[in-house]
Amino acid sequence: MTPRPIEDLLVDISALWSALDSEAEPCELARTPTATLIALMDQLGVQRVKVPTELGGDDLWLADQFQWFIALAHACPTAGWTGFVHAGAAARASKGLPEAGGAEGFANGVPFLTAVAAPEGYHKNADAGLILNGRWRYASGVAHSEWALLTSVGDDEVLMAAVPIDDCVIGDDWNVMSLQGTGSFDVAVENLFIPERRIIRSLTTALRGGPFHTIGFPATATAEGAGFIIGVSERFVQELTTFACTTTRGSQGRIADRGAFAYELGKSEMQIAAARAHAAHVFTEADSAIRHSEQLTAREEADLVSVMSHSAMLANDAVHRLFDFAGAGSLSNHSVLQRCYRDARGLAQHLVASNASFDRRGQALLDDPSKG
Secondary structure, three states: OOOOOHHHHHHHHHHOHHHHHHOHHHHHHHOOOOHHHHHHHHHHOHHHOOOOHHHOOOOOOHHHHHHHHHHHHHHOHHHHHHHHHHHHHHHHHHHHOOHHHHHHHOOOOOOOEEEEEEEEEEEEEEOOEEEEEEEEEEEOOHHHOOEEEEEEEEOOEEEEEEEEHHHOEEOOOOOOOOOHHHOOEEEEEEEEEEEHHHEEOOOOOOOOOOHHHHOOOOHHHHHHHHHHHHHHHHHHHHHHHHHHHHOEOHHHOEHHHOHHHHHHHHHHHHHHHHHHHHHHHHHHHHHHHHHHHOOOOHHHHHHHHHHHHHHHHHHHHHHHHHHOOOOHHHHOOOOHHHHHHHHHHHHHOOHHHOOHHHHHHHHHHHHOHHHO
16 A cells, blocks of 8 residues: 555544544444544554555654644544544554465554554463463553563563454443543453464564664654543633633633633643653654654653653643533533543543653663753
8 A cells, every 4th residue: 555644644544534533432332432433443454554564554753643643632532542542552563573474464464453562471482483371451452452461570681572353352340530432441361372473572672664663662653652642632722711711600700701710821822832842842852753763762752752641641631621610511421521530631641641751761860960
């Protein structure tokens, strides 16, 4: 397939915006993406956007990924979240699987994959492969995926195995306050033989793909994660602005008529815009560095990893302040406001958005004060 430019990809999301939006609540009720949303994500090719061109992907750079996931999460948080898991998992498999495994997994185009980066399983090497055991949490979109990339430890190595979904046991344990529609169920295998062609033994080596694929996790996940939190937060501000102009709170009158609200709205909108501008700058700079040298310095990678934490911190702070003005009407399960509020919080709880990334960035500054 011919790689699609970011401009065309954004037009596609815009054309399907209403259809995506209408599936947000049904996905939450089902606790997993609906058949309609799955079809919409497949139509958009969410699984293709980060895959190398030689395996049918768009191979988007970080700055373009950021734009794309903002637009997708703005339309439907469930699509934004499961979409970035599918995109990241497909990229990881496409660049890391041996040739025979890539040919097998991508024989009919780019499939839906889920992935769990935390090494919650264990393996023992065997003739021509390994034996895998474990239970992995938070396998977003697993119920409609064809493959699961599962990380395990054993024999002094950490690796990922591509496991057909039919060989997995999927739990029914996704009962959460946030990201309710993502179907991030547990997945388990027991004494499962994994042939060598389905094993990614090096998590830092790219067997195919351009320079972008030389950077490792979690740096590769930052644009999609930051895009998610900005998209959800911008949608929240947009919806709250309309809500405030049309809703009264008893004797207080319209929310929009309160000076305190106008102040917080202006302040919070600018805070989210600042987070977006900073992230876009970091991604553009990282893209330039990767194109130039095909790798990142420790400082550049620290900047990249910390940008998702920074975006999550600023956006959540802004959304939280504004939510206080919305009143009881925003608590309805039908309200977009409460959904965006909860889902913004959900991203902030993700491991790769942890404020531990600020430790890493601070240490990079201390290691080379001249570049502070």
